[in-house]
Amino acid sequence: MVDATQTATAPLDPVAAPVRSEGYWRSVWRRLRRDKVAMTAGGVLLFILSLAVFAPWIAPQDPLHGTMLMRLRPIGTEGHILGTDELGRDMLSRLIWGGRLSLLMGVTPVIFAFFIGSAIGITAGYAGGIVNTLIMRTVDVFYAFPSVLLAVALSGALGAGLGNALLSLTVVFIPPIARVAESVTTRLRSSDFIEAARASGASALTIVRVHVLGNVLGPIFVYATSLIAVSMILASGLSFLGLGVRPPNPEWGLMLNTLRTAIYVQPWVAALPGMMIFAVSISFNLLSDGLRSAMEVRA
Amino acid sequence: MSPPDTSRADSARPLNGAGEALLTVRGLKKYFPIRGGILNRAVKRVHAVDDVDLEVMRGETLGVVGESGCGKSTTARLLMELIEPDEGELIFDGCKVGSRELPLKEYRRQVQMVFQDSYSSLNPRLTIEDSIAFGAQVHGTPKREALARTHDLLARVGLDPARFAGRYPHELSGGQRQRVNIARALALRPRVIILDEAVSALDKSVEAQVLNLLTDLKAEFGLTYVFISHDLNVVRFVSDRVLVMYLGKVVELGEAERVYTHPQHPYTAALLSSMPSMDPDHRTEEPPLAGDPPNPIDPPTGCRFHTRCPSIRPFCATREPPLADVERDHAVACHARVPASGYHDDAAAVPDPEKITA
């Protein structure tokens, strides 16, 4: 059977099938592929992600149990290639398992905030006028708080725990995303092709679906990817304060917290979770940078 | 003594005896608020379009000319109902636009627009065929049929559908894109097309091609054009009648050749004399328009042109001239052209219309 969308777009005249040009996203991907930095960053992220996903099969040891006899061993110890933590647990295994929670806390709030913030911002931007003012002033109230403070205050108020930490991080990221969404939509709204669409009698919803989304979601998405790094750092911070993930679960921010007392004993081991956070955040930033320039080019 | 308000009555009746009015505009007004101050209140208003009456006759091309910022595009956007007028009404084919007999959506099927910037008037993320088919789909045509018609239209505007239908706007030249925009305007089978500087961004040879295409399409589909341009030569070439705007007001309206050869308003005369002529014998000594047009935020009182007019009377600064017929199918808003205005009472300096034309 033929694909439904295929038949729908097929021209009636079978002889003169129109030559389809390379679509926008294909050309973005073609340009992104040529960007070595972005591709390396993407590779690093893919590697860390697969470590986290396949943790049960990859991690050499149990991340939750260790022996006190083996505590705080240096990097290169036999059987513990990256040393052990303050309770004698294998660092390599904990780092691999820790990727699960850390990535989850970095990515999930941004995904939720991307959808909610885009919806808010696009609505405000396309509606304009008083609706815009009402929505955006409300958003600004939240935006006025420093993100760290807001995240800590919210999770403090909601109570410690993974779910609450994710919720408060989502709330933290909605205002900045909504602001970006609003500004790109407002800029787009006055374009002639939107006017032309209005002139053809289309409803606001149809115009947003056909003409607005395709043009604004890209830039908003790029901005959102750059927030993943921030989200990871904030999530680590929440765990560090005891508001996010709770021990003995491995999470990079939490590991950094508990190991800080060992910084003079085993500085390299204590620095490992921080290095993971750093690697992932910088990779996300480099990738979103590459994505942005790949999307900006107008062939 | 105030002048009799003849403007309404005059323009309500067809100026062109040949046709009947397809689109009638009465008392159209749009003031743009300029916000400022602490409360972001409207502190001032741009008088972009100020009490414009006009009629577009069935089957004609109505040219609209005037300096930059005089309100041509705003008029076009008001005619399309893309912006809300502060005052005034549109009557299309005997029905009030937005009424029960003619809802806005139905009106928009009848009147379409082509914009100046061929690039920004096409969605960069959609293929040409999707852009053109969009309008028909909005009005309930199934996609298959809309695309089939799109391919016919592309062929009609001179673009091979097999080569162009699946392309994106950036892969086309300016002239090709403007053909696409014309095809899109035609897709809803409208009766009126508003062309706002539709050929101004094209280079001369392409412009001529597109103008010829427009002329052909007009005959083929029985279209009516409102042709806005700052290029006086092009307007003369395409128009049956010409409307001259100055600071949001209609100052002259008449049969094109007549307006070009015998302009009645000193502004029209000045505008025409500033027009580059190909023929060196026809270069005039007429002073071109002095200075920039006044600010539309605080337009001059009385006749808006009095600050730049070569031959004014004191009352020109206080009394606004109505748009009144000076001859058949030729209306002008100037005290000097109305015998009863009192302009000719006080002695000398009556500018000879023939001399202004030069």
Ligand SMILES: Nc1ncnc2c1ncn2[C@@H]1O[C@H](COP(=O)(O)OP(=O)(O)OP(=O)(O)O)[C@@H](O)[C@H]1O
């Ligand atoms: N959205 C707006 N808000 C405020 N002022 C506006 C707006 N649109 C137009 N104006 C003002 O209204 C006046 C008329 O503008 P308009 O675009 O209609 O001029 P125009 O005759 O088309 O000029 P041009 O030949 O340069 O295209 C100008 O002074 C312009 O600055």
Ligand SMILES: [Mg+2]
């Ligand atoms: Mg304009």
